[in-house]
Amino acid sequence: MLAKKYLRECKGFIDQAIPEFLPEKDGYPQSIHESMHYSLFAGGKRLRPSLLIASAEAVGGNRNRVLPFAVAVEFLHTYTLIHDDLPALDNDSLRRGKPTNHKVYGEAIAILAGDALLTQAFVLMTDPLLMEVIPHKNILRASHEIAKAMSSTGVIGGQVVDLESEGQQVDASTLEYIHIYKTGFFFKACVRIGAILSGASSSQLGTLSRYGAHIGLAFQIIDDILDITGEQQQLGKDVGSDIDKSKATYPALFGLEESKKKAESLVDEALGCLENFDERADPLREIARFFVQRTF
């Protein structure tokens, strides 16, 4: 399957690059750098940087040029995971089958490692050397978009509503808010900035935005489903943990079948958005299909 091959290839590309964009693991002060490396190499699938790269390539861009941004979005994703897992938030002790950051390094270092990854993402995205290969306007625009997507009216806002909904009766519109803000905005931003950095036209950007929004929501719905049906070793966290915490999920509100159908129809819509793109958008098409077929 093309998507798996493409994602495997992107993962290798990103994995190899990450250490170049980070202080060394034993750099002083050692505890925080070890902790940052630990969570970055704790089994991430690199879906967000892969989407960014696939989107860049879909509009004729080059993966080497967008690499610092691709690494930066993985830093941002990892920071959200470290902070979400903290005792004051989701209080998770396992992530992808490994002890969470604060279980290994303590809460103080986990908080600071999250802060440091968030900060490091902007170190990469604002590097003046990037101006040699990407127009400065596009660099600023892309950095601004991802910052807004991660803000209190984006991903963080979604996380707040998610936390405050625990144990509450949640209606469909609140659930959609959580999913769109906590997950969808980030996926959409990855797709958009890959395209922005590669000089996409505004019409290309418009359709890619819709593609990104659709697959972002589909991804989260499937995540909810896998949390119920998935195998523990494949998901690396306690199956049913969202139900234990009475978290708002699609299957809880609409049932498994209806949720699966919703995810599939979102992916169909996403594929429809790519109609006017040539074969360079095939990875984007395959990733969309993979999002509903995945079992982990």
Added chain:
Amino acid sequence: MLAKKYLRECKGFIDQAIPEFLPEKDGYPQSIHESMHYSLFAGGKRLRPSLLIASAEAVGGNRNRVLPFAVAVEFLHTYTLIHDDLPALDNDSLRRGKPTNHKVYGEAIAILAGDALLTQAFVLMTDPLLMEVIPHKNILRASHEIAKAMSSTGVIGGQVVDLESEGQQVDASTLEYIHIYKTGFFFKACVRIGAILSGASSSQLGTLSRYGAHIGLAFQIIDDILDITGEQQQLGKDVGSDIDKSKATYPALFGLEESKKKAESLVDEALGCLENFDERADPLREIARFFVQRTF
């Protein structure tokens, strides 16, 4: 005294601007926005943005142009305070005489409010509209500098070493590392980016960097001294709290008199750096003097 008047004026300028650069206090989700506003308006002196503005004006720059960056450094400062006060870090319940963020909003919201302020700082600094008044190269360079200053090899690194030194016998070089990294880098970066955004020459930038490094260290030494000698109501935190925690401080290592002398000589050196600047650098001169004369 000129410095007090200048700082009061800058504080008014910044206080008035902050709400324009932030989602509204009752914006959805309300808890996090209330929490962000709470800490931003909990009695900050706005020293960092004032230094940034004073530095901009010292090289002929304009405070309105650098305003988004001035507000951004106050957001960054506030995020570090919220996270430093958390139970897993310094576990402080009072800050400037008011309950700390997590005491009012809970740990989860306090962690996310810190994250959101850090993120919002980069929303401001990367705003493409800034390119209309500041050359894009300078915007990227300034954003990059502040991101590096706040990173795991800057402010966060200093905080890590500070935490790990609690209850330990700390030597002079470790203490200097903590002070330079945790406080000095940030002050120096504020001075530098005010100048960078205003088109300073590289020789001006070099001397301003030395000025910033000197006053940053002087500020932290005086902070250590005030922690021992200051009045509780003036400092707004428990006097002697650093000694209770066996924290590394200048007076603990060198005594009060020696520490005061060190701070004064750093300020003299800072003033020496400004020799070739005209009267537009007077606010920078006065702020340096104020740093060792302050009683709060």
